Amino acid sequence: MANVPxxxxxxxxxxxxxxxxxxxxxGVTDHAQTSLGDVVYVELPKAGTxxxxxxxxxxIESVKAVSELFSPVxxxxxxxxxxxxxxxxxxxxxxYGDGWLLEIELSDPxxxxxxxxxxxxxxxxxxx
Amino acid sequence: MARQTPLNEAxxxxxxxxxxxxxxxxxxxxxxxxxxxxxxxxxxGLFDVSHMGEVEFTGPGALETVNALISNDLARIADGxxxxxxxxxxxxxxxxxVVAYRFSPERILICVxxxxxxxxxxxxxxxxxGVAPVDRSxxxxxxxxxxxxxxxxxxxxxxTDVSKIGTYRFAEGEVAGVPSIISRTGYTGEDGFELYCAxxxxxxxxxxxxxxxxxxGVKPCGLGARDSLRTEMKYxxxxxxxxxxxxxxxxxxxxxxKLDKATFIGKEALVAQKAAGVKRKLVGFELTGNGIPRHGxxxxxxxxxxxxxxxxxxxxSVNKAIGIGYVxxxxxxxxxxxxxxxxxxxxxxxxxxxxxxxxx
Numbered sequence: 316m317a318n319v320p321x322x323x324x325x326x327x328x329x330x331x332x333x334x335x336x337x338x339x340x341x342g343v344t345d346h347a348q349t350s351l352g353d354v355v356y357v358e359l360p361k362a363g364t365x366x367x368x369x370x371x372x373x374x375i376e377s378v379k380a381v382s383e384l385f386s387p388v389x390x391x392x393x394x395x396x397x398x399x400x401x402x403x404x405x406x407x408x409x410x411y412g413d414g415w416l417l418e419i420e421l422s423d424p425x426x427x428x429x430x431x432x433x434x435x436x437x438x439x440x441x442x443x
Numbered sequence: 444m445a446r447q448t449p450l451n452e453a454x455x456x457x458x459x460x461x462x463x464x465x466x467x468x469x470x471x472x473x474x475x476x477x478x479x480x481x482x483x484x485x486x487x488g489l490f491d492v493s494h495m496g497e498v499e500f501t502g503p504g505a506l507e508t509v510n511a512l513i514s515n516d517l518a519r520i521a522d523g524x525x526x527x528x529x530x531x532x533x534x535x536x537x538x539x540x541v542v543a544y545r546f547s548p549e550r551i552l553i554c555v556x557x558x559x560x561x562x563x564x565x566x567x568x569x570x571x572x573g574v575a576p577v578d579r580s581x582x583x584x585x586x587x588x589x590x591x592x593x594x595x596x597x598x599x600x601x602x603t604d605v606s607k608i609g610t611y612r613f614a615e616g617e618v619a620g621v622p623s624i625i626s627r628t629g630y631t632g633e634d635g636f637e638l639y640c641a642x643x644x645x646x647x648x649x650x651x652x653x654x655x656x657x658x659x660g661v662k663p664c665g666l667g668a669r670d671s672l673r674t675e676m677k678y679x680x681x682x683x684x685x686x687x688x689x690x691x692x693x694x695x696x697x698x699x700x701k702l703d704k705a706t707f708i709g710k711e712a713l714v715a716q717k718a719a720g721v722k723r724k725l726v727g728f729e730l731t732g733n734g735i736p737r738h739g740x741x742x743x744x745x746x747x748x749x750x751x752x753x754x755x756x757x758x759x760s761v762n763k764a765i766g767i768g769y770v771x772x773x774x775x776x777x778x779x780x781x782x783x784x785x786x787x788x789x790x791x792x793x794x795x796x797x798x799x800x801x802x803x
Binding site: 352353355356358374376377378379381400 | 471472475476477478480667670671733734735737756757759764786
């Protein structure tokens with residue numbers, strides 16, 4: 316069973332968001348990294364990029380396939396995980412830790428209320 | 444309902460992730476593509492390739508009949524040898540790529556791709572002059588044992604002296620008590636065998652190889668690793684790198700086309716193409732910018748589309764983004780540069796010597 320930490324928010328696209336004031340850290344869930352298989356390349360937007368919720372903002376590639384990364388919120392990218400260029404496998408090994416993808420400063424902090432909590436995401440996985 | 448090999452249940456017990464491949468329910472990975480890939484490069488891996496098809500020609504004139512169907516020449520090899528060959532149409536493009544086994548001039552077995560089984564058999568039936576083909580696909584299972592430790596593993600399970608079986612040679616014997624064709628062939632760039640056995644014996648053979656191979660670090664491997672391993676060797680995959688739109692010469696497979704052979708389907712077209720010059724070629728390239736090339740991406744020169752990527756991945760052993768694709772002949776030389784259109788971004792690439800992977 317996939318690991319779903321209780322203190323995070325989630326999306327139906329199998330991404331997670333850690334809310335820290337008006338900034339959210341974004342990554343993909345344990346379930347997502349398992350489905351993707353070995354991640355070998357991650358393409359992320361540049362810091363400063365304005366993004367809207369649902370935008371395709373990057374790609375995560377495994378040996379076999381390309382998957383799109385969708386922004387879970389609207390705002391401005393303030394930081395990206397450059398270490399993934401050298402060690403994309405962090406997405407598999409620590410999807411909630413060193414495998415984080417980007418930080419987005421929220422255009423409106425209330426947006427996080429629209430994300431799933433751990434219980435709702437766990438339910439979604441059950442029905443997947 | 445997807446078709447299943449005799450090993451379907453065994454894959455599920457091993458926790459494989461199953462996918463639909465050309466109508467077959469097949470394992471794409473067990474422990475992970477990179478882990479399995481490394482096992483084959485450094486130890487030994489097992490692949491279920493029972494979905495491949497087998498077509499047999501038996502009787503006087505079998506060799507001559509098959510020789511008129513395939514591009515390579517069974518008359519130049521001895522009994523107990525196999526050849527890689529094209530099953531070509533009149534245009535010199537591929538119906539399929541196959542391996543033909545010469546048991547004797549009166550018994551030839553052809554191994555064909557799973558995705559082309561029915562098409563190939565119908566093609567052979569329609570074009571065979573002399574001996575009629577028999578579809579043996581459902582009778583045979585096939586397990587590939589690949590890697591530097593493959594020979595040791597297979598040897599411990601058979602009385603046949605496998606050191607006497609050279610590359611692209613085969614013998615009939617028993618492996619783990621299972622009557623098998625022991626063929627020193629493969630699709631990984633490593634030493635190893637493809638073992639053909641009766642479908643009913645497949646589970647016994649698979650289990651024996653897994654158990655005996657524990658000391659070698661054997662791993663069951665899925666289609667994912669099979670693809671990354673073959674891509675690092677620039678071995679063609681039908682439907683990606685070769686198809687009925689590109690000739691054997693364009694695919695760089697002139698070495699499996701024996702134009703001095705009396706006759707075979709596609710010969711005239713290829714003789715003409717060789718005389719006129721081959722205008723586009725299948726090359727191997729590395730990206731010099733960021734990204735991974737994938738099947739279907741456009742190849743650009745000065746912004747204009749000049750070709751197409753047929754296969755690409757991040758090669759686990761070469762640790763580079765590598766690709767295979769068709770380009771105009773003037774861009775085919777080693778060191779030639781072009782761009783690959785990766786989702787709207789032109790990423791520079793350079794043609795390199797292949798295979799991409801060389802044994803250290």
